[in-house]
Amino acid sequence: MAEDRGDFANALDLAQFGHMHGAALRLHATAVAYEGRGVLILGASGAGKSSLALDLIAFGAELICDDAILLEADTEGLSLRAPPERLPMIEARGIGLLNAGPLVDQAALALVLYLQDMPQPRLPATRMAMWRGHFARLLGVNARVPQTSAVVHALRHGFAPLA
Template identity: 45%
Template structure:
């Protein structure tokens, strides 16, 4: 079973991040920032999610593999990442009101994924990179 969602996804060190949010919220821009630090593009605009045992996998529809839109620049080529296990979801349509937020999740295909709200956070990309490198405190 699979599900195609309006999202962008990147991979870093075998870990996938799915970025959701309304049109124009900065999904591709966040992906480009993360790619500048070494992440690879899984998919832009459409992400195919599939259940693989205990894992949720993000992949790209074949017709858009290796392509990402940079607003006011155009469609750019990118080194595509293979299908990757999703470890974090980001919602750019939600602003995090708490300085140290409670842990949230989103469920896709019966898989709970840690969820971060990232709207209007100028340091979000670097904080997300640090989280991907060494995790998030359980406190």
């Protein structure tokens, strides 16, 4: 679902969210794969990354990793990969550590969700995230407003064409 339109000049540089780990960028983030498409969930500690991942898992996504993810770039684009020390669990704040269920080791990056505790515009402009010259669709998400079904719908059916 990498986009060929959007605001490339003002793309969010994913490098600011992590540090280099060999050839990969190691991010404090959570990632799932939905029908083979990778979803990277960014946000501050306590923003709701794991909660949103659990919601997506309830819709059929599979966990790549909770709290740490490796972002890699190659000629095909960006991909998400679990670090070698991944544990098969996910945190449910206030409940405890849960078995993750089905895991997947990697997926091509399709969508970046950036959790922010601020109102989001009703119809936001198309935004992009980038790393090493590759781009993916970026959505600012208010974790306090349930939007999981809209994210799943976008992964299944895509976004409407830009006017």
